[in-house]
Amino acid sequence: MSQHKQYKSALSVSDGVEQPSVINENAVNNFKKVRRRNYSAEELTKGILEGDRMLLSKAITLIESNLPSHIDLAHQVINNCLPHSGKSIRIGITGVPGVGKSTFIESVGKHLTNNGHQIAVLAIDPSSERSKGSILGDKTRMELLSSDKNAFIRPSPSAGTLGGVARKTRETIFLCEAAGFDVIIIETVGVGQSEIAVHSMVDFFLLLMLSGAGDELQGIKRGIMEMADLIAITKCDGSNIKKAQQAKAEYSGALHLFPPTESGWIPDVVTCSSLDNTGIPSIWNKIEEYRIFTKANSYFEKRRMSQTQYWMFETIEEQLKQNFYTNRIIDANLEKVRQSVLSKELSSYSAAKILLDKYYNDLRK
Numbered sequence: 001m002s003q004h005k006q007y008k009s010a011l012s013v014s015d016g017v018e019q020p021s022v023i024n025e026n027a028v029n030n031f032k033k034v035r036r037r038n039y040s041a042e043e044l045t046k047g048i049l050e051g052d053r054m055l056l057s058k059a060i061t062l063i064e065s066n067l068p069s070h071i072d073l074a075h076q077v078i079n080n081c082l083p084h085s086g087k088s089i090r091i092g093i094t095g096v097p098g099v100g101k102s103t104f105i106e107s108v109g110k111h112l113t114n115n116g117h118q119i120a121v122l123a124i125d126p127s128s129e130r131s132k133g134s135i136l137g138d139k140t141r142m143e144l145l146s147s148d149k150n151a152f153i154r155p156s157p158s159a160g161t162l163g164g165v166a167r168k169t170r171e172t173i174f175l176c177e178a179a180g181f182d183v184i185i186i187e188t189v190g191v192g193q194s195e196i197a198v199h200s201m202v203d204f205f206l207l208l209m210l211s212g213a214g215d216e217l218q219g220i221k222r223g224i225m226e227m228a229d230l231i232a233i234t235k236c237d238g239s240n241i242k243k244a245q246q247a248k249a250e251y252s253g254a255l256h257l258f259p260p261t262e263s264g265w266i267p268d269v270v271t272c273s274s275l276d277n278t279g280i281p282s283i284w285n286k287i288e289e290y291r292i293f294t295k296a297n298s299y300f301e302k303r304r305m306s307q308t309q310y311w312m313f314e315t316i317e318e319q320l321k322q323n324f325y326t327n328r329i330i331d332a333n334l335e336k337v338r339q340s341v342l343s344k345e346l347s348s349y350s351a352a353k354i355l356l357d358k359y360y361n362d363l364r365k
Contacts, residue, residue, distance in 0.1 A: 121153045
């Protein structure tokens with residue numbers, strides 16, 4: 001058998017210079033320490049009032065949490081901040097998917113920060129009904145605004161609550177106002193039930209619409225249009241200008257058919273382009289006109305008082321519901337009763353009555 005010589009290749013790779021880690025370990029460790037630290041209600045409140053964004057974000061996370069220890073702490077922080085809230089204009093913005101809500105908000109936001117305003121954007125991200133997860137991508141969609149020192153963007157998962165509205169958005173508004181933000185914008189998921197909830201927590205409701213997307217007047221519920229204090233036709237630029245003007249005329253005609261608003265304010269229709277930044281200043285002027293008008297006739301404060309009462313009852317209902325499903329007796333019997341409904345041994349009404357009777361009997365003990 002022939003022996004083959006082993007030849008050493010002339011090519012070789014040197015180890016080179018050892019490269020430093022791309023991760024700043026000290027920064028990571030410091031961040032972990034800050035993250036793990038448990039703050040008191042007084043520390044969180046002090047930080048919020050001083051405009052500390054990190055502590056504001058931490059307090060909002062507590063508000064969104066369902067842990068009993070977090071709920072108690074969050075309530076303390078909210079009550080501490082409440083006397084320092086209420087000095088902003090709260091704006092709800094909604095529109096059909098693809099209307100350009102995030103781009104519009106960024107244009108309005110930059111206009112406001114350039115004019116000395118402090119703006120907070122509470123963007124509600126839709127949660128998956130299957131995984132319950134959210135993309136939370138509004139900061140990537142509002143690149144310029146997210147890097148603005150006078151803006152604060154907080155994307156929150158809707159977590160399957162009413163129409164996609166984050167359960168604790170109203171409390172978050174109080175914290176942002178206490179932190180010094182004078183304009184609060186709430187971006188909703190899209191046209192649906194969420195608008196009803198958002199309308200009950202804002203001062204001004206802005207509806208964004210597209211032109212040239214079919215029959216505009218049939219593409220949205222009348223109830224949503226009746227809630228709007230202003231309708232803005234977006235993407236009024238380039239070859240779309242004529243269509244936008246036509247849509248404006250159609251919506252203006254439709255608004256005249258609606259009954260007078262409780263505030264006495266007459267809603268208007270405008271066109272705008274976030275791309276060209278046209279119409280953005282005039283929309284803000286409309287919002288300012290609304291604030292002056294409703295404060296003059298006392299509707300502004302009357303509406304806020306009505307909203308406060310509304311959310312008190314909503315919170316009571318929510319707490320009762322949560323208390324019911326976390327009750328030990330219900331937890332032990334719910335699945336069995338549910339299976340009886342699925343197998344048609346019990347009607348839905350009878351099953352509900354059985355569970356409620358067990359719940360009330362447990363409360364009487």
